[in-house]
Amino acid sequence: MRKVLYNQFGDESVLEIAEQAVPGIEKDQLLIRVKAVSINPLDWKVYGGEMKLMSGSKFPKSVGIDFSGIVDQTGSAVTRFKAGDAVIGLLDVFKGGALADYVVVKANDIAPKPANIPFEHAAALPVTGLSALQISDELAAVGPNQNVLINGATGGIGLFAVQIAKKRGARVTAVVSTNGVAAAKKWGADTVVDYTKQPISQLNQRFDAVIDLSTKLSFKDAKSLMNRKAVFVSTLPSPLTLIYSFLNNLFSGQKYKVLILKPTVERFMTLTNLAEGDLQIVLDKTYSLTNVKEAYGESRRDKRIGKSVILLD
Template sequence: MKKVMYNQFGDESVLELVEQVVPGIQKDQLLIRVKAVSINPLDWKVYGGEMKLMSGSKFPKSVGIDFSGIVDQIGSDVTRFKVGDAVIGLLDVFKGGALANYVAVHETDISPKPANVSFEKAAALPVTGLSALQIIDQLAAVGPKQDVLINGATGGIGLFAVQIAKKRGARVTAVVSTKGVEEAIKWGADTVVDYTKQAIKQLNQQFDAVIDLSTKLSFKEAKSLMKPRAVFVSTLPSPLTLLYSFVNNLISGKKLKILILKPTVDGLTTLTKLAETDLEVVLDKTYSLSNVREAYRESRRTKIMGKSVIVLD
């Protein structure tokens, strides 16, 4: 089988498509024939060496976190799935390995694919969808009639965060580029701010939750946009930021929360049910496995509307 791997940290040039043996499975595992794999910013942060503390520095390493596919084999202890089932899932966010023709997983790593969603769109669900759920339901604890600001609302997480926040009854202000205005309105945002025409820090409003998905707005800058007992959510974990958030949250009513994705079976199930009803999945572009370098290069350098995925044969 083919698998994307790398033997040193660097840019997209370190990614290699190599031949590997199809992995064997243990009695509590399943072998999945991969149909599509989502591209996530965390991917290039890991292979670029920015996340060494979490990913380690031992090579070779693999790429790709979330995927869709078909169950090819099951171990004797597997009870929830059978051969031929269509599934979505995700691997360890710092180790990857989904960009391969086959992956070995545990039952807790996967969920049934939403029946009404294509394999390409389904691959875009797990990482960003679970991130959005964790941000809206846990970190920000968004509820009815709360005012929520989502900065970077048309990216992968933003796509789902806007929709889920609206489902929770919030009033959503989405900050986007000009090309994202119509999409944000379509997803249900009550107010849309085009940051090319209006600076976010000049908004004359305060919010119960400020969610920064662009990595451009700092907690210090966001404080003027926050109500006295509000939450700021960042998607940039680092030891220093985690320490600062711990100290800040002990003494300040304005809380700093940091997303560290914690996948769960319940989360994947909730996500699947949302996708089977009316959760919209938007694909910016699809790529073939042979164009993996181009796929990551374009995704890293350009603003993506929704998600991009790599489709396997």
């Protein structure tokens, strides 16, 4: 089978397609034939060496976190799925490995693919959709009539964060580039701010939750946008931010939360139910596996609306 590997940190030029044997499974595992894999910014942060403390420095390493595919084999102890089932899933966010013809997972790593969407759209759901759910329902605890600011609202997580916050009854202000204004309005944002024309530091409104998906808004700068007991959510975990947020939350009414994705079966089912309803999934571009370097290079450099996906068929 084909699998994308790299033997040193660097840009997308370090990525290689290698031939490997199809892995075997244990009794509590499943073998999935991969159909599509989503591209996430965390991918290039890991293979670029920015996350060494989490990913380690032992090579070779693999790429790709979330995927869609078909169950090929099940271990004797697996009861929730059977061969032929269409599924979505994700692997360890710092180890990857989804960019391969086959992956080995446990039952809690996957969920049934929403029947009404194709495999390429389904692959775009797990990481960003589960992240948006965890941010909205746990970290920011978004609820009715709350004022929520989402900075970087047209990226992968933003695509779902805007829609889910609206479903929770919040009033959403989306901060985007000029190219993202129409999309943010389509997804339901009540107010859309084009940061190229109006810096968010000039906003007069104060928010109950400030969600930074751009990784460019610091907690220090966000404080002026927050109510006295508001929450700031960052999607950029590091040892320093985790320590700082812990200490801040001991003494300040303005809380600092950091997203560390923790998938659960319940959250997976909530996401698939949303996808079977009216949740919009936007793909910017699809690529073949042979164009993996181009796929990551363009995704890393370009500001995109929604998600990009690599197809393995």
